Amino acid sequence: MEKHTLAVLVENSPGVLTRVAGLFARRGFNIDSLAVGRTDRDDVSRMTIVVEGDKPFIEQVTKQLHKLIDVIKISNITEDEYVDRELVMIKVTAEPSQRVEIMHIAGIFRARVVDLGSKTLTFECTGTEGKINAFEESLRPYGIKELVRTGKIAMLRGSKYVALSLAPSREVENA
Amino acid sequence: MTVAEALIECLERENVEIVFGYPGGAVLPIYDALYHSTKIKHVLVRHEQGGVHAADGYARVSGKVGVCIATSGPGATNLVTGIANAYMDSVPLVLFTGQVPRIQIGTDAFQEVDITGITLPITKHNYLLKDPSKLPVVVKNAFHVAATGRPGPVLIDIPKDVAQAIISFKYPSTVKLRGYKPTYKGHPSKISEIAKLVGKAKRPVIYAGGGVLASQASEELLKLAEAISAPVTNTFMGLAGFPGDHPLFLGMLGLHGTRYANLAITECDLLIGLGARFDDRVVMNINSFAPHATVVHIDIDPAEIGKVIATNVPLVGDVKMILKELLPLIEKVDRSEWLERIQALKAQYPLSYDRESGLKPQFIIEQLWKCTKGDATIVTDVGQHQMWVAQYYHFKKPRSLVSSGGLGCMGFGLPASVGAALALPPGSKVILVTGDGSIQMTIQELATMMEQCLNVKIILLNNSALGMVRQLQEYYCEGRHMATHFQFHPDFEALAKAYGIPAYTFKTEEDVIKGLPEFLDSPGPAFVNCIIPREENVLPMVPAGKGIGESVECG
Numbered sequence: 043m044e045k046h047t048l049a050v051l052v053e054n055s056p057g058v059l060t061r062v063a064g065l066f067a068r069r070g071f072n073i074d075s076l077a078v079g080r081t082d083r084d085d086v087s088r089m090t091i092v093v094e095g096d097k098p099f100i101e102q103v104t105k106q107l108h109k110l111i112d113v114i115k116i117s118n119i120t121e122d123e124y125v126d127r128e129l130v131m132i133k134v135t136a137e138p139s140q141r142v143e144i145m146h147i148a149g150i151f152r153a154r155v156v157d158l159g160s161k162t163l164t165f166e167c168t169g170t171e172g173k174i175n176a177f178e179e180s181l182r183p184y185g186i187k188e189l190v191r192t193g194k195i196a197m198l199r200g201s202k203y204v205a206l207s208l209a210p211s212r213e214v215e216n217a
Numbered sequence: 218m219t220v221a222e223a224l225i226e227c228l229e230r231e232n233v234e235i236v237f238g239y240p241g242g243a244v245l246p247i248y249d250a251l252y253h254s255t256k257i258k259h260v261l262v263r264h265e266q267g268g269v270h271a272a273d274g275y276a277r278v279s280g281k282v283g284v285c286i287a288t289s290g291p292g293a294t295n296l297v298t299g300i301a302n303a304y305m306d307s308v309p310l311v312l313f314t315g316q317v318p319r320i321q322i323g324t325d326a327f328q329e330v331d332i333t334g335i336t337l338p339i340t341k342h343n344y345l346l347k348d349p350s351k352l353p354v355v356v357k358n359a360f361h362v363a364a365t366g367r368p369g370p371v372l373i374d375i376p377k378d379v380a381q382a383i384i385s386f387k388y389p390s391t392v393k394l395r396g397y398k399p400t401y402k403g404h405p406s407k408i409s410e411i412a413k414l415v416g417k418a419k420r421p422v423i424y425a426g427g428g429v430l431a432s433q434a435s436e437e438l439l440k441l442a443e444a445i446s447a448p449v450t451n452t453f454m455g456l457a458g459f460p461g462d463h464p465l466f467l468g469m470l471g472l473h474g475t476r477y478a479n480l481a482i483t484e485c486d487l488l489i490g491l492g493a494r495f496d497d498r499v500v501m502n503i504n505s506f507a508p509h510a511t512v513v514h515i516d517i518d519p520a521e522i523g524k525v526i527a528t529n530v531p532l533v534g535d536v537k538m539i540l541k542e543l544l545p546l547i548e549k550v551d552r553s554e555w556l557e558r559i560q561a562l563k564a565q566y567p568l569s570y571d572r573e574s575g576l577k578p579q580f581i582i583e584q585l586w587k588c589t590k591g592d593a594t595i596v597t598d599v600g601q602h603q604m605w606v607a608q609y610y611h612f613k614k615p616r617s618l619v620s621s622g623g624l625g626c627m628g629f630g631l632p633a634s635v636g637a638a639l640a641l642p643p644g645s646k647v648i649l650v651t652g653d654g655s656i657q658m659t660i661q662e663l664a665t666m667m668e669q670c671l672n673v674k675i676i677l678l679n680n681s682a683l684g685m686v687r688q689l690q691e692y693y694c695e696g697r698h699m700a701t702h703f704q705f706h707p708d709f710e711a712l713a714k715a716y717g718i719p720a721y722t723f724k725t726e727e728d729v730i731k732g733l734p735e736f737l738d739s740p741g742p743a744f745v746n747c748i749i750p751r752e753e754n755v756l757p758m759v760p761a762g763k764g765i766g767e768s769v770e771c772g
């Protein structure tokens with residue numbers, strides 16, 4: 043089964059996250075990853091939802107999402123060329139003697155130090171899910187104290203884009 | 218003007234003539250504003266569930282949006298069953314609930330419940346009105362969303378202090394909802410594809426659901442069926458969407474469908490689904506449903522297409538509009554062989570019951586049909602009696618059956634009959650067929666019925682049992698009748714009389730033959746307690762796990 047990344051433009055209204063999350067829960071759709079934030083317009087938020095399933099399943103998810111009045115537009119980003127990113131922050135145990143070594147690993151992943159404690163280092167790192175996983179694994183032997191990860195966000199490549207200006211009214215495709 | 222006054226103004230602009238409701242502290246301002254309305258009639262029910270079912274019955278019969286008001290907390294939670302019922306059967310309702318003042322929201326205040334949270338999965342949309350100035354837009358949108366596309370209930374929760382706030386009133390003339398644009402017009406290329414498939418089909422069957430009634434497409438459905446010589450089967454929700462005495466009519470299909478409908482589905486090579494959703498009580502075993510058929514599915518809700526069954530030709534849109542475009546493209550084909558086969562199936566497997574022992578419920582429904590000839594609005598409750606109505610009554614006119622399909626909600630019948638009677642011109646025949654279990658769930662609404670002077674005839678099919686569940690126990694629990702045989706019943710006749718309703722008892726076929734016509738023609742409400750055998754089962758029936766073609770005929 044493939045993973046699909048859906049870019050969902052929604053009304054920036056209270057309760058919209060509950061509506062979407064509730065829909066997934068009651069229809070038995072599992073969310074792999076979810077990230078929400080407002081777009082360049084303050085009345086529109088964008089959710090990036092990653093779900094796993096075959097084509098009919100994804101179609102059903104999309105159609106059910108469309109039924110929510112607050113959902114304005116849905117694009118299955120995965121059907122096109124796209125870039126995606128996650129952000130992670132990791133606090134790792136770092137005795138002064140280990141710091142150079144750890145900083146070297148971080149360098150490989152282009153992670154940045156965002157905080158320094160007497161016995162810890164805190165990194166931020168962005169990248170694809172795979173890269174973030176690899177970074178986490180590389181730091182694990184030193185002792186991860188804390189880790190926080192955002193959901194995935196994604197965008198189409200090239201001049202294509204998912205925005206309201208493209209289609210002022212939501213298209214309902216014929217099944 | 219206050220928000221409460223503005224709300225009443227909005228309702229008047231939406232041509233609301235009747236609201237059902239029950240007052241309380243949180244809706245005090247709304248009721249006070251309602252006091253001054255000369256255009257809107259308020260019907261005081263005896264329980265909020267009765268209010269929402271009545272609004273539902275009103276909406277099903279009139280085709281208009283039903284409106285119901287309840288107070289915060291318990292008033293709001295009492296609506297929940299009725300909202301779920303309307304949601305499952307796609308009935309347009311707008312519900313108003315009172316809420317605690319904004320400042321108290323989230324504090325577990327007296328009579329506070331999160332009703333928008335509770336009803337999230339059972340409303341088409343809902344609103345918590347926090348900004349008083351938004352009231353007109355929200356009400357406008359709510360009526361629009363409830364009534365258009367696939368209809369459904371919409372709830373607006375109004376905090377008490379919002380209802381008291383002062384706003385300047387301007388009712389919007391148009392609706393702007395960028396996330397809501399139902400598709401009505403069918404794709405032309407799909408329509409011509411369907412016309413071609415119909416031309417080629419040898420054994421077409423039309424499977425028509427509630428969407429035909431919602432889109433008022435009964436006339437077009439009849440034209441289509443006759444034009445292509447295709448037999449028509451109705452889902453339970455679709456009943457009354459096709460004339461019940463038409464030679465092409467197969468009756469209801471599915472779990473308790475006629476054998477000939479189920480066998481026609483099994484043998485057909487083209488299945489045209491119209492405004493139906495391939496519900497599990499229809500499809501039974503998915504692998505043996507219409508195994509030889511090319512499936513065409515026309516529905517206004519894109520999410521229903523492909524949800525249950527893989528479709529060869531999906532088409533999103535309004536059934537009526539699509540049929541209107543399809544009809545001119547259709548060529549006549551001789552299908553006498555198929556129609557002969559259908560006739561043979563009908564002759565081989567007619568609906569039947571044994572009249573030997575006692576007064577049979579099927580007999581009563583047959584007599585009911587003979588007396589009314591379909592010129593009545595039939596409301597039912599939920600259980601065996603409901604299925605006997607579906608099987609033995611022949612509906613003639615659209616919207617002449619009012620019943621809880623998707624939720625199967627006992628207690629729907631009586632309040633729904635109140636709503637139905639209020640939707641019709643005075644004197645219209647409204648007949649409630651109910652069960653001894655169901656009626657006791659909302660029996661308090663007899664008072665509403667009398668208060669409103671409604672002419673509802675109540676036929677109680679009294680088997681001293683929760684018959685439908687009793688039947689399940691018969692088949693699936695080796696006859697262990699746990700909690701389905703009533704050990705006590707009130708004197709139903711005396712009970713009806715206590716409400717001022719003339720009441721009778723039928724015990725024999727003769728009682729029915731003699732008494733029913735007079736009963737139905739009597740002015741005003743009347744009640745009859747029909748004593749029927751406890752052991753009667755609804756047949757045919759498709760046993761659990763079996764395919765639709767494998768119904769059994771006898772217990």
Ligand SMILES: Cc1ncc(C[n+]2csc(CCOP(=O)(O)OP(=O)(O)O)c2C)c(N)n1
Nearest residue numbers: 600601602625627652653654655683684685
């Ligand atoms: C509110 C509710 N509770 C329980 C059920 C389960 N149920 C389905 S039919 C039925 C029996 C209905 O009894 P009655 O109204 O007497 O009708 P009968 O089947 O005897 O004709 C029950 C308990 C239901 N459908 N609705």
Ligand SMILES: [Mg+2]
Nearest residue numbers: 652653682684
């Ligand atoms: Mg009963």
